[in-house]
Structures are given as structure tokens and as C-alpha cells.
Amino acid sequence: MSEEFGQEYWDTRYGSRDGVWSGLANPVLMTETLALPAGRALDIGCGEGADAIWLASRGWQVTGVDFSGVALARAAERARQAGDDPVSAHDPATGGTIAGRLTWEQHDLTEWAPPAASFDLVTAQFMHLPSSARTGLFARLADAVAPGGTLLIVGHDVSDVHTTVHRMPDPDLFFTARELAAALDTRRWQIEIAETRPRVAQDPVGTAVTVADAVLKATRR
Known part of the structure; x- marks a missing residue:
């Protein structure tokens, strides 16, 4: 498991091309956090940084964490281009100030524990690990949510395995x-x-397919 899902795997994947993901924030993240008051956010498996940059543009102080140093370097560069420097202080896509609101950290997510009760939002978007590792990770993420804060986990629903999309x-x-x-x-x-949320995607041959996201949003009492 560590070989397939650890740092070496992800460094190789991110290093194989200029951009693995679209560069756009995940739609469910945007929809489900839009009305939340900005505070401290933890973005787990932040990859190339699109979600963290979008949250920062909305006023959040964001810590983005990933296995991959290659991904984090790319995220930091994209944040700099979007305005995370003293000279250019606005994200051109949103107009929101992001300078000084982003921190990038590299950790082994199968072992690392974020500080307890420290974040107003903890988000993991499409973080897929074997259940033996995922269960512990998601429990540690829940522990990191401050009282009154939000836990948001989104992933590919298990039903997607039976579609023609690439999973x-x-x-x-x-x-x-x-x-x-x-x-x-x-x-x-x-x-x-706590729902299965359908959306339309394209399979490898370009056919429109209905897939499903597993969406959990919970507030810590």
C-alpha cells in the first residue's frame, strides 16, 4: 500500500505532466462552503492547490497538505501566479485577496495527525486510500475540526466501479x-x-456517463 499510494507514487504521477487536474476548485467544495464564515481551513490531499487557492480567495487561512513534494511545489507556484505574493495580491479569477493566506505542508497522510480541534473547516476531496488506511485518516481529520467547525469529505462513490469511467x-x-x-x-x-450525489462525466471514449459522488458534510457540536 505504501508503495502504490505514498510519496514516490504521487511524485511520479505529478511529475509525468504539467498538470494532472483541471486547475479548478471542486464544485462540491464551492457549493458546500460558500455560506460558511471564513476561518482556518485544512485541505487534505491538496494536490496542485486549486481548492486551497479558491478558499484563500474567499478569506480562509488555508493549510494545504499532500504526500507529494512535486504537487506542493506546483501548488505554491500556482498560488504565486494567482496573487500569493506582496506585489500581486488578488486572484484574477475571483478578485479575492490571497496573499499570506496559504501554507503548504508535506506529510505522509497514512500516519500524520493534524493538530486536534484546530480548524474551522477540514476538507478532503477525492482522497482514496485502502480502507485500512482511510479509516484512521478520516478519524484524525474529524478530530482536527474545532467545535462549531465543518468536516467535508467528498469522494467517488463505490458504485462508480461498475460504470465505464476510469476508476x-x-x-x-x-x-x-x-x-x-x-x-x-x-x-x-x-x-x-450524507448522500450519493449524481453528476455527468465522460468515460475514456467520450460517452456521457452518470457517476456519483459520496458527500459528507458534518458540523462538530
């Missing part, structure tokens, strides 16, 4: 929102959303 063939890498919600103690958490 890893191992169902153990995927999850459902119901599974995530069941792991939270309802005495400590208010479950706001």
Missing part, C-alpha cells in the same frame, strides 16, 4: 457517504449531508 478496479478504495456518517459519534456531530 481503480478495487472497491476497497471507495466508500459511501452513509459509511462515513456511521463513523461519526452523533453526540459530537450534526450530520448536515
